[in-house]
Amino acid sequence: MRSPFGTVFSWLDLRLGLRSAVWPILTHPVPRGLGWFYVFGSATLTMFTLQIITGICLAVVYVPAANDAYTSLLYLNNEQPLGWLLRAVHYWSASGMVVMLALHATRVFLMGAFKYPRELTWLLGVGLLFLTLGLAFTGQVLRWDQDAYWGIGVGAAMMGRVPVIGPTLVHVLLGGPNIGGETLSRFFGLHVFILPALTIFVLVPHLYLVVRQGISSRPVPGKVVDPKTYAAEYERDLAEGEPFFPYDVSKDALFSALAVLVVFALAISFGPKGPNGPPDPTLVAAEPRPDWYFLPLFALLALSPPEMETAIMLVMPLVLVAGLVLLPFVASRGERSPRRRPVAVLSVVLLFVTYGVLAWLGAVAPWSPDMTAWSGTPIPPHMVKDLAPLQLQGAAVLQNKTCRNCHALDGEGGKRGPDLTTVASRLTRDELIRQVIQGGGNMPAYGKQLAPAEVEALVSFLGTLQTPGEPSPRAADAAAR
Amino acid sequence: MTTHEDQVRDPAHEALPSPHRRQALGWLSAILGALSTTAAGLPILGYLLSPILRTPKNEWIDLGPIEKFPEQQTRLIDFVDPLSRPWDGETQRLAAYVRRTGGEKFQVFSVNCTHLGCPVSWFPQSGLFLCPCHGGVYYEDGSHASGPPPRGLFAYENRVKEGRLSIRAGRLPTLQEPA
Ligand code: FES
Secondary structure, three states: OOOHHHHHHHHHHHHHOHHHHOHHHHOOEEOOOOOHHHHHHHHHHHHHHHHHHHHHHHHHHOOOOOOOHHHHHHHHHHOOOOHHHHHHHHHHHHHHHHHHHHHHHHHHHHOOOOOOOOHHHHHHHHHHHHHHHHHHHHHHHHOOOHHHHHHHHHHHHHHOOOOOOHHHHHHHHHOOOOOOHHHHHHHHHHHHHHHHHHHHHHHHHHHHHHHHHOOOOOOOOOOOEOHHHHHHHHHHHHHOOEEHHHHHHHHHHHHHHHHHHHHHHHHHHHOOOOOOOOOOOOOOOOOOOOOHHHHHHHHHHHHOOHHHHHHHHHHHHHHHHHHHHHHHHHOOOEOOOHHHOHHHHHHHHHHHHHHHHHHHHHHHOOOOOOOOHHHHOOOOHHHHOOOOHHHHHHHHHHHHOOHHHOOOEOOEOOOOOOOOOOHHHHOOHHHHHHHHHHOEOOEOOOOOOOOHHHHHHHHHHHOOOOOOOOOOHHHHHHHHO | OOOHHHHOOOHHHOOOOOHHHHHHHHHHHHHHHHHHHHHHHHHHHHHHHHHHHOOOOOEEEEEEEHHHOOOOOEEEEEEEOOOOOOOOHHHHEEEEEEEEEEOOEEEEEEOEOOOOOOEOEEEOOOOEEEOOOOOOEEEOOOOEEEOOOOOOOOEEEEEEEOOEEEEEEOOOOEOOEOO
């Protein structure tokens, strides 16, 4: 006598053929001893699923129209029951997806899993990487706040630099001559229809290939990939292997569950991101910052020399894409173990260090002037104590002429230019005058902005800023006269 | 004896349609398919690319009587973008810096930094425009002072008629299509 469950199952199975179609996939053998590095791909998928579900929920309330988007975000944050949590989860799991994807791609790269016969899997994966970044950027625009408004402006400015067709691209991207309702509609369309659809469209064959080619065995130093012998060797690995279900899949499930819990913990403790200020183009005091994954780009654009910048902006991404696309073809055989591929390991280290340093620079933004320092950050009292009247006047000039926006004193103030705390120990009086009047380095020439008397006062104040007890070049200067 | 079944023809023995007919059918479906795809695709493409098919020109915008602008000073003003849509909300309004250099002579700058478009702030104290993003700096006449911007501020065309200042604006200024 069958249980009712069994009856239902066989009724369904007769029609769906699940047992014969899915069961072999679930239980297909995988090489033994895969370890814990193989869980990032499924974690990325989990995050993506979470994005779809929370995204649909958000789209039900969010108003993708320029005049109401911001209010609808505030409504989601403050009025809609659990709206804040949905927004927070959507934001944090977007970050989670980017992180997991980066780890997954790095794992595949380091373990040479992109090599023969998995070149196509890698290519589709590269597509997924860019689609994910596209989703991240378009999502940031839907936040429709100051960061979003100026962020899309930055995107447009970069596109506008493309030779010849730049302006055309800008108008297509913005959906009109300027940033407005049609821009938001376009990005909404991209973010909720086009990019997710494309992602699924690429994801399905990616997953199909993962099953079709099987999960790559653990790399063993000295065991090289050779298309002639590969199939036989992999057969052998599988023969010693174990079924994917239920052993290996549980590692994936466990890690994914942990990842989801971490996302929820972050969402609950930090809440949703923004919106930070209405997207009003007339509020020019905005200081836009992109979401963290784009901070390195933000930093790179500030640090690159102006002559090379357009090239960096336009050529670097192409080189990057070309590199990722060509990789599985130029390196489709040979060693897989990271121990025998120092160049691969080194490039990963280099990439991560560069990314990290640039992101950190982007976050602390040492090149950005502190726009309020001139009025909000007074000169430390000990620096103005016992000063002569002219020197005091100079201190006032330093403050009034907004020098502090770029120059710090005792670490307080802008970090765009050098800290002036001990500037007189570095520069002579003549050098100070020249620097103030002519500018240079990254400093504008103040000659036009200052009366001679102001320069005199300013320099006499700057002359007091030296390391105590150290002979200053200024003193030597004076002695020589 | 003939049964009913005998009269049913064996499909395996049935004459195939002539190769010509098959070929014609194949061609026909290809042609019709191409036609229908084009028919459906054209409006979609045209719709998506419409911003290039009709790129509106900047329009003249009245900024008011020139007495509003004291000589030798730079003022932040805002105006409604004539090219905006009714549902653009806050983004309908745009800002610009007006500098009256003397008499009826004006310079009107876009607030967008020429580096990557962040909004520059005017500091009358030092006579400089400062960009918050990567620290681009411009002098009061809009020329580049320091930092990454590749050129001076974008200036809108302006004219004074019957004592009123107007500018030609509306489009997002970019390096290849400055103001
Ligand atoms: S956008 Fe102004 S300096 Fe980069």
